[in-house]
Amino acid sequence: MTWTAIEMMTVSAARALTDDDVCFVGIGLPSAACNLARLTHAPRLRLVYESGTIETRPDVLPLSIGDGELCETALTTVSVPEMFQYWLQGGRITIGFLGGAQVDRFGNLNSTVIGGYARPAVRLPGGGGAPEIAACCRRTFIVMRHSRRAFVDRLAFVTTLGHGPTGRERRALGLTTEGPALLVSDLCTMRPHAETKELHVTSLHPGVSRDQVVEQTGWPVAFADTVVETPAPTAHELEVLRDLQARTAAAHGVAPAE
Amino acid sequence: MSEILSLHDAVARLVRPGDTVALEGFTHLIPFAAGHEVIRQGIGELTLIRMTPDLLYDQMIGCGLAKRLVFSWGGNPGVGSLHRLRDAVERGWPRPIELDEHSHAAMANAYAAGAANMPAAFFRGYVGSDLAAVNPNVRFIDCPFTGERLAAVPAHRPDVAIIHAQKADRAGNVLLEGIVGVQKEAVLAATRSLVTVEELVDALPRTSPNAIVLPSWTVTAIAVVPGGAKPSYAHGYYSRDNAFYVAWDAISRDRETFQAWIAEHVLSRPAGVAS
Numbered sequence: 068m069t070w071t072a073i074e075m076m077t078v079s080a081a082r083a084l085t086d087d088d089v090c091f092v093g094i095g096l097p098s099a100a101c102n103l104a105r106l107t108h109a110p111r112l113r114l115v116y117e118s119g120t121i122e123t124r125p126d127v128l129p130l131s132i133g134d135g136e137l138c139e140t141a142l143t144t145v146s147v148p149e150m151f152q153y154w155l156q157g158g159r160i161t162i163g164f165l166g167g168a169q170v171d172r173f174g175n176l177n178s179t180v181i182g183g184y185a186r187p188a189v190r191l192p193g194g195g196g197a198p199e200i201a202a203c204c205r206r207t208f209i210v211m212r213h214s215r216r217a218f219v220d221r222l223a224f225v226t227t228l229g230h231g232p233t234g235r236e237r238r239a240l241g242l243t244t245e246g247p248a249l250l251v252s253d254l255c256t257m258r259p260h261a262e263t264k265e266l267h268v269t270s271l272h273p274g275v276s277r278d279q280v281v282e283q284t285g286w287p288v289a290f291a292d293t294v295v296e297t298p299a300p301t302a303h304e305l306e307v308l309r310d311l312q313a314r315t316a317a318a319h320g321v322a323p324a325e
Numbered sequence: 326m327s328e329i330l331s332l333h334d335a336v337a338r339l340v341r342p343g344d345t346v347a348l349e350g351f352t353h354l355i356p357f358a359a360g361h362e363v364i365r366q367g368i369g370e371l372t373l374i375r376m377t378p379d380l381l382y383d384q385m386i387g388c389g390l391a392k393r394l395v396f397s398w399g400g401n402p403g404v405g406s407l408h409r410l411r412d413a414v415e416r417g418w419p420r421p422i423e424l425d426e427h428s429h430a431a432m433a434n435a436y437a438a439g440a441a442n443m444p445a446a447f448f449r450g451y452v453g454s455d456l457a458a459v460n461p462n463v464r465f466i467d468c469p470f471t472g473e474r475l476a477a478v479p480a481h482r483p484d485v486a487i488i489h490a491q492k493a494d495r496a497g498n499v500l501l502e503g504i505v506g507v508q509k510e511a512v513l514a515a516t517r518s519l520v521t522v523e524e525l526v527d528a529l530p531r532t533s534p535n536a537i538v539l540p541s542w543t544v545t546a547i548a549v550v551p552g553g554a555k556p557s558y559a560h561g562y563y564s565r566d567n568a569f570y571v572a573w574d575a576i577s578r579d580r581e582t583f584q585a586w587i588a589e590h591v592l593s594r595p596a597g598v599a600s
Contacts, residue, residue: 094403117429118351118504130567131402133352133504135560147351147507148433156430156449184459190414192400198454199430228453240452241474319567
C-alpha cells in the first residue's frame with residue numbers, strides 16, 4: 068500500500084499514545100492522530116478537548132474545537148473555566164498536542180506574529196490554550212510539517228515555552244512537567260537530547276534522507292547516535308485512518324483540515 | 326427580572342457607544358444575530374471581549390466598530406485566518422485596533438473572577454511566554470503561602486454580556502445546554518446582559534437538576550431569535566454550518582467582497598432574521 072507524507076505523520080503521532088494517556092487534543096492533525104490511536108491500539112485512550120468535553124469518542128473528526136459531535140459523544144461536558152482550572156491546571160492531563168507557525172530546536176513555539184508585535188508582517192491566530200497546555204500537561208507532543216519557514220533558528224515571538232531559549236529554562240522557571248518529548252513532522256520524528264534538550268532526529272520516515280531533513284530545517288539539525296527508519300503505516304492503520312477521514316468529509320460536506 | 330424585548334429594542338437599550346461588550350459562546354451558541362444587530366445600529370468605539378473572536382468579531386471589526394479587542398485565539402476554526410482582524414492589525418483597516426491579548430486559561434479565569442466579583446484572577450500561566458512582555462495586563466504575584474510565582478490578569482467586567490441560549494421561560498429564566506463555554510461567567514460578570522434564545526417555553530425542561538440555568542434576576546433582557554446562533558450551532562436545534570465557515574475565508578479576504586456581503590446579509594435585513 069502507498070501512503071502520503073501526512074498519513075505517515077498522523078500514524079507516527081498516533082503510535083506515541085497509549086491506553087494510559089489522558090490527551091488534550093487540538094484541531095486538525097492532533098485530532099486525527101488521537102482518534103486513530105483510540106480506534107486502533109489504544110481503545111482506552113481518554114480524549115479531552117478544550118471546549119470542555121471529557122472522554123469524547125467522536126465518530127467523525129471535528130472541524131472546530133467545539134463541534135456538537137464532541138459533546139454528544141463525551142462522557143461529560145464541563146465549562147471552559149472548569150476545563151482550564153480543574154482539569155488542565157489540576158494536572159489531570161498526561162499529553163498535550165501542540166503545533167504552531169514556527170518551532171525552534173528546543174521545541175519553543177510561535178503562533179502569535181511574524182515580524183514585530185505592534186505592527187506585524189503577519190498576524191497569526193495567537194496562543195489559545197497552548198501556553199498553559201505546555202506548562203501543565205505531563206509532557207507535550209509537537210506535530211508540524213517540516214519546512215525552513217516553520218523550523219527556524221530563532222523564533223519571531225515565543226508564544227509557548229518548550230525547553231526554553233537555551234534548553235534549560237523549564238526548571239529555572241519552576242516547572243516540574245517535562246515539556247516537549249516528541250516532535251513528529253512529515254519527514255521524521257525528533258526527541259530532545261537527555262542533557263541539552265535540543266531536538267535530535269531519532270527516526271526518518273521511509274524514503275526520507277538525512278539531506279532532506281537538513282535542507283528543510285532552519286538550524287544545523289542534530290541526529291541521534293542511532294537513527295532508525297520509522298516503521299511504515301500498516302494496512303490496518305491506513306484503513307482506519309482513511310475510513311475516519313471519509314466519514315468526516317461526508318459529515319461536514321467539506322474536507323477536514325489536515 | 327429580565328424583560329422580554331425585540332432584538333432591535335434590546336440592543337438599542339443595552340449596548341452603548343464606547344461600551345466594553347462580551348459576545349460569548351465557545352464555537353457553540355455564538356450570538357450572531359445579536360452581533361449583526363449591533364452592526365445594523367452602528368454602535369461603535371467598542372472594546373470587544375471574546376476568547377475566540379470567530380467570524381462574528383471578524384465582521385464587527387471589519388465594520389469598524391471595535392477600538393480594542395481582548396482575546397486569546399483569533400482564527401477561523403479549522404480553516405485559517407480571520408482576514409478582517411488581520412487587515413485591522415496589519416494595515417489599520419478600516420481603523421487600527423488595540424490588542425489586549427491573552428491565553429485561553431487567562432480569559433477563562435478572568436471571566437470567572439468577574440463573576441466572583443474579584444478584581445483579578447490568579448493562576449499558573451504564561452510561564453516563559455513573550456505574551457507577558459507585550460501585554461501590561463499580564464502580571465505576576467508571589468503566592469503568600471507557598472511563594473510560588475503566579476500569573477495575574479484583571480477580571481473581565483463587561484458593561485454588557487450578550488449570549489445565545491436554547492430556551493427561556495415566560496418568567497425570563499434561561500437554559501443553556503451542550504458546550505456551555507464561559508457564558509454563565511460572562512453574564513454574571515457583566516453589568517447588563519442580553520440573552521437571545523431559540524424559543525420561549527412555558528416551563529424549562531428539567532432534564533437534570535444540574536442543568537445550567539440563569540435565573541431571570543441575573544439577566545437584563547431576553548430576545549427570542551430562532552436561528553440566532555447561525556452559522557454557529559445550537560445543540561438540539563441545528564448543526565454548525567461548516568461550509569459557511571470555509572466559504573468565509575474567500576468572502577473576507579477582500580475588502581470589497583466583505584463589504585458587499587455585510588450590505589446584503591446584515592445591513593439590508595431586519596433584526597432577528599438569521600442570515
